[in-house]
Amino acid sequence: MAKGHDKRPSKREADTERGLLLSLVETLIPSSNANGAMPAASQLTEFREIPSEEARLVYGPLLDLILTRTPQEARQSFASLDLDAREEIIRGLGADHPEVIGGAVSQTLIRYYGAEAVVEALGLEARPAHPGGYALAETNWAMLGPVKAMEPIYKPTPGREEEG
């Protein structure tokens, strides 16, 4: 991505960039079966079809770091490394560039948890809150019993104690 800022990339370059991007977001949010079947970020349309300009804006700084600050071997094959190795590379970069990592992670979280597929995977309804709203059970106000038994705890206006 760093090399492509000043000219339109070829299709091959664009595919490589996209592959690198998807390997990055998969590293940030991989798939999991721990809390239901949660997809990896790289599986989502929100990332697979992110416009190039937006991708450069959001992920360009981190991808630049990966491409320029990591060993040659890792740089050439970042996308083909396993998740643990990719995560180790990013964490290594994060020590000196926490704001770059933080920015990319924040934007990934926003897009990921804004995705319909993820909302449904969490067991939530993928719909606007309005107009359907949500049901809340009626409260059993017997819980207030101990408080109702309290004496007043406020201080009256000085000079108006008798009025209270």
Added chain:
Amino acid sequence: MTRADPIDVLIVGAGASGAAIAWSLAETGMRIVCLEQGDWPNPSEYPSTQRESEILQLGPHSYNPNTRRRREDYPINVSDSPISIANYNGVGGGTVLYAGHFPRFHPSDFRTKTLDGVGDDWPLDYEKLEPFYAENDRMVGVAGLAGDPAYPPKEVQLPPVPLGRVGEKLANGFNQLGWHWWPSDSAIATRPYQGRDQCVNLGPCMSGCSQGAKSSTDLTYWPAAERAGVELRTRSRVREILVDDQDRATGVIYYDAEGNENRASAEIVILACNGIGTPRLLLNSKSAHFPSGLANRSGLVGKNLMHHPYAYVQGVFDDPLDSYKGPIGCALWSQEFYETDSSRGFHRGYTLQSSRGFGPVTTALMGLGNGRVGWGAKHHDTFGAYFNRVAALSAICEDLPELHNTVTLDPELVDSDGIPAPKINYTLGENSRRMLGHGAERASDVLREAGARDIIVQSPLPNAGWHQLGTARMGVDPEDSVVNEWGRSHDVKNLFVVDGSIFVTAAGVNPTPTIQALALYIADQIKTRLANLFD
């Protein structure tokens, strides 16, 4: 273009107080015009009508005007303040984005000097304001429960907002400790009320209520005021107030929607622009008679800015709480620590307010910020342990008036009409710091007692400058206050201020009911004194 309207009363600002005083004065038959820099809000465009509501709240529907950056939003320089400002510029003002928490002040709040030796006594008391609190409650429709031992007797109009699992957890914690708690007084229609539909627990009240159940003044006072003949001009931003050689306000200069400069003349000018907008306008209204800003012979315009510093404490529980369902800020409160107890190491006190949780996007971002949610291989485990498992308490602390906390004019920053914008200089006082610490500890006690396995404290909450108070304080002494005991400027006898800037002290509760009760009280004073109003 100059307009020569024969206006009797010109109100600047259509928020909480501007709406209330417009409605109350309408019965006089006077020609009343309100100028509002923003537009009517459109509830069908509020984020909760969109599936991406959480994302919208991060940008165009943020409660931070510096993030929102709409045409009608004036920028605010907060580089010298740990607390940034939250507001809404449009019909309804801050009530469009408030949580709907609707507590009155306590009697002691009007007598802090007498009772505790701090702040100053107000030139009126709870008993004088009580009929106007009650009138405002009826207009708003307050949900709650009568009998709270933390208050003198008062009525509510509607049943309380359900506690939900979050509120029940917290209530159990308070009961275990033997501490006071009570269902919040809420400006939320829990049943149909005066043409408004009832709450359906959408959740994000603080980005506008699409249901129309939350009592913002675009839905409560304004329809009634307009029916009574008040004219509301939107997208009309006032640049300055004009005065004559006799120190009488003659009207204002404002910009309309097209950016044209207009002049509106009036017999009475009323400012209802909040604790930042009002001093900004007064300081922008310099003249030969008022070289330091209009109505500022005391030198106190823009001084004594008070917020409510918040300590926000989350408890993370093992079981799911459905915490994203229901009004986010309204379930219960505790005023166990409201009145002064010198053994605590600070004066005055605070309210503990419950807060429900957030949707997945906000939860993930908050978790990233506080270290509870990670990325990489551990992401899903950490997110799963946090999302939908949070109940929170906020300590809303009484800030004391301090001269060095100010609103001034920024030397460079301007709004979209080129009008100088405000700058905030604010530091937390030692009393507020101690109170925040105490509040965070007591909130943690409740959450632990309720079964929380993890406690997360954020204090002071940085994006919590919802309440801007004290910058044109009221009082009987012109040397020590900007307006008198019924809201009229000491220096300009046909100029009134009715918003939160006239507060003498801040109390430890949300200010909107008191702002509106004061506006109704001042309206009553104007109506009573019409024959000699300017004497």
